[in-house]
Amino acid sequence: MKNHSLAVDIGASSGRVIAGALEKDRLELVEVHRFENKLIEKNGHFCWDIEALFSEIKKGIKNCNAMGIKPLSIGIDTWAVDFVLLDENDELLTDAVAYRDPRTDGIMEEVTEIFMKERLYLETGIQFQKFNTIYQLYALKKQNPEVLEKAKTFLMIPDYLHFLLTGEKSNEYTNATSTQLINAFTKNWDKDIINTLGFNFDMFQEIKMPKETLGTLREELVSEFGFDMPVILPATHDTGSAVLSVPQVDDTIYISSGTWSLIGVENYFPICVIKALDYNFTNEGGMDYQFRFLKNIMGLWMIQEVKRNYDNRYSFAELVEKSKEVTEKTAIVNVDDQRFLKPANMIEEIQQYCRETNQKVPEHPGEIAKCVFESLVVSYKKAISEIEDIFEKEFHSISVIGGGSQNELLNQLIADATKKEVFAGPVEATAIGNLVVQFIAHGAIKDIKEARHIISQSFEVKKYVHSMVEK
Structure with missing residues (x-):
């Protein structure tokens, strides 16, 4: 039996679960599951259906049994900038609002009045786009400050999906840099920017790098799938x-x-x-x-x-x-x-x-x-x-x-x-x-x-x- 790992790759219009195996210095791919992804309107915003996405991931994992594949590991990647916030009980405080939502209209200009544009670029090196995480968070602070005050955990979309698999919380480096809140030189959260904008620094998680093992599957998922496997962080x-x-x-x-x-x-x-x-x-x-x-x-x-x-x-x-x-x-x-x-x-x-x-x-x-x-x-x-x-x-x-x-x-x-x-x-x-x-x-x-x-x-x-x- 070949040794497969699973890549879950979710884009803005579709997702796929791909099994990969090395065979004589060649990489072989098998499509295990493919599914649609699209924006939904929820609570007045354009959002991602995060529960449906996780359900599709589970379908893909279950398909492995029927295909005779017992994966050695799994990793999830998605688009950047979008996130969810969790409360003290690890329950969702926010929907997975999408970067195409207009809630950030005019917000970038407000933020660069508070934190000079040139300085923000010098510290983060990140392109100015109105939907960057920094502006989404600031929009949330203005529009729903009580939500941000209750937030105990900040997770980007692949971070949250990995959390649902393992129960472990972290912010993976490659995706975290898209927030415009990571210092390009220390390669960690920029406390100066975060505090200046009035965000709770403690809600941001430890930065972890690609190749790190985040953990193994939750017990209930092991029972559901019939096997366990480690979750290894890709470039998410x-x-x-x-x-x-x-x-x-x-x-x-x-x-x-x-x-x-x-x-x-x-x-x-x-x-x-x-x-x-x-x-x-x-x-x-x-x-x-x-x-x-x-x-x-x-x-x-x-x-x-x-x-x-x-x-x-x-x-x-x-x-x-x-x-x-x-x-x-x-x-x-x-x-x-x-x-x-x-x-x-x-x-x-x-x-x-x-x-x-x-x-x-x-x-x-x-x-x-x-x-x-x-x-x-x-x-x-x-x-x-x-x-x-x-x-x-x-x-x-x-x-x-x-x-x-x-x-x-x-x-x-x-x-x-x-x-x-x-x-x-x-x-x-x-x-x-x-x-x-x-x-x-x-x-x-x-x-x-x-x-x-x-x-x-x-x-x-x-x-x-x-x-x-x-x-």
């Missing part, structure tokens, strides 16, 4: 796991392509200089205290919403094909404009933007899709130029990883726009990164360098060059 920030799957990191800019596009490079130290602040780049913590110097770009969320606005009449592949049929020059929108974060109707918002900027308004599905894809590439190209300006060097290749790497049209557009080689894959980058951290903890893989070699031997990567494509 999904991008932190995903970038571990970039097969080659030297001289390479990566794009972790999914609901969001995260574009950046790996670095050994934070870059908290004024130019990086002006370009609005972030220094998120990574495996072994490396840093992901990157920028958040709106990503495929826009085409996901376009598909939904068309009542799912077209698949993503069909929207790509329809966009190829459009020969005229397309309008370009600023994909990072906050109006696209959670509009009532994405198609209408794109069209209105084009009217306001005196561009030809896209009308048909192909025109809308082409507008989205080409606008994304414009944003990518700008971010790449900014990275090269900060590092004072030219990068010669781009690695596109994650689900978006399957979009061959977008990959080719990136190659054409940047005149760089583009390497696309692996598709399940986040689950793979999650798994290799567990294998390193088990001693089956020596380190990330060896893990990347194994990944490069295990999964197809396509190469795109200017105006042509080859495997």
Whole structure:
């Protein structure tokens, strides 16, 4: 019987439980369970259905029995910034309010009046986005101060899901850095920022690192599943796991392509200089205290919403094909404009933007899709130029990883726009990164360098060059 570990990878639109096993220096994946994730409206806010997500995780674990898989360990990764608060009895005080909820409108500006923007960046190195945890907490302090006063425990989404599995509470490092409350140099909670903003410092948990064993399953879950296993912390920030799957990191800019596009490079130290602040780049913590110097770009969320606005009449592949049929020059929108974060109707918002900027308004599905894809590439190209300006060097290749790497049209557009080689894959980058951290903890893989070699031997990567494509 092969020795499997389980990666639970939950994104903004779907989740999956993936079993991984090493076989002759190759990593083999088996999909155990896949499920939908979406925002729900609850108590006047856009929220994640955290109870439903945990139920789906349990279904995935139970499926292992039917598939003859007895996992050696499990680890969970999700998106960043969102959290829950627990009371003194470890009961939920808050819903899992989503980062797309408008409760933080105007809050970032208030916080930077209290704590100077330049100083906040110098200490945390984190990109200014209105939905960062720091602004969510401050919004809660303003709108529901009594809730924050009762809070005894702060847990980010994967932290809470790990707590439900084990009963152990901690804040994993890679996700915690996205809060804009971790000092980039001490790599721990910044007491000065937290106290200045009036948050209860004691509710924040001990920072734990990827590869650490959090604990084993609760007794009632052992009875329910029929087996026990350790919970090993991966990089619980999904991008932190995903970038571990970039097969080659030297001289390479990566794009972790999914609901969001995260574009950046790996670095050994934070870059908290004024130019990086002006370009609005972030220094998120990574495996072994490396840093992901990157920028958040709106990503495929826009085409996901376009598909939904068309009542799912077209698949993503069909929207790509329809966009190829459009020969005229397309309008370009600023994909990072906050109006696209959670509009009532994405198609209408794109069209209105084009009217306001005196561009030809896209009308048909192909025109809308082409507008989205080409606008994304414009944003990518700008971010790449900014990275090269900060590092004072030219990068010669781009690695596109994650689900978006399957979009061959977008990959080719990136190659054409940047005149760089583009390497696309692996598709399940986040689950793979999650798994290799567990294998390193088990001693089956020596380190990330060896893990990347194994990944490069295990999964197809396509190469795109200017105006042509080859495997």
